[in-house]
Amino acid sequence: MREGTVVLITGASSGFGEAAARLLAARGPCRVFGTSRRAAGHDTPGGVEMLPLDVRSDASVAACVDAVMQRAGRIDVLVNNAGYTLAGAVEETAIDEAKAQFDTNFFGMARMVRAVLPVMRAQGGGRIVNVSSLAGLVGVPFHAHYSASKFAVEGLSEGLRQEVRRFGIHVSLIEPGDFKTAGTAARERAAGVWPRTPPPVIARSTSWPAPSNPAPTRCASPSCSCGSSPLAGRACATASATTPCGSRGPVGSSPNRCSNGSCAPITR
Secondary structure, eight states, rough: OOTTTTEEETTTTSHHHHHHHHHHHHHEEEEEEEEETTTGGGOTTTTEEEEOOOTTHHHHHHHHHHHHHHHHSSSEEEEEOOOOEEEGGGGGGGGHHHHHHHHHTHHHHHHHHHHHHHHHHHTTOOOEEEEEEEETOOOOOOOHHHHHHHHHHHHHHHHHHHGGGGGGGEEEEEOOOOSSHHHTTOEEEOOOOSSOOOOOOOOOSSSOOOOOSSSOOOOTTTTOOTEEETTOOOOOOOOSSSOOOTTSSTTOOEEEEEEEEEEEEEOO
């Protein structure tokens, strides 16, 4: 980076945001501004100027950008890192919880982009770095709303890149995997509250209907009739003392079946 580059990093109180702010401030020669919802009570990383920011608020976003402009007079790099992870099955995640996830991860990023673009266009260029995730490329089960918010970040970034490159503004995406950060430990879990009317429980029958094609009934009597009706075309265990039904005779002959009470070869 050239000397005097001004960098604004959202979500710089922990995780990737804090690491990036400390690294850039240590390497220089640039001026680094970090943001946090609790900037006033947070230990300021060395060389980083912390500002309060809630990316869910239009007024807060405008105030943060104005503060940087008053102190530094320009914004060369914006790193959109603020966000959080919502964990839970889609079925158990309330719509309000999903909206809150998007309001921070996606619309928070969009608010910051809209606020700095006029500044970057006026100064003739700049760079916007949006922190996405591998979950923005492949949907993750039980983190589907988080994945959806990062898919949205990917789509906006790809479209934005083509819109602003003629102004000398470059757009980059960072897609990290799962890292052990404070953000991972602080992931929110869906409340999992069912609606007022729970879904109906489907009763399962314990009595099954008889199969439409039952197994052959075998006869134990020499007459080859079980009960009152002959078993036409069904195999018998024994129909006579000499040739049991269901058995084969000489090699090449057909097995016998009961037909009208007597043993007869199967007609093929």
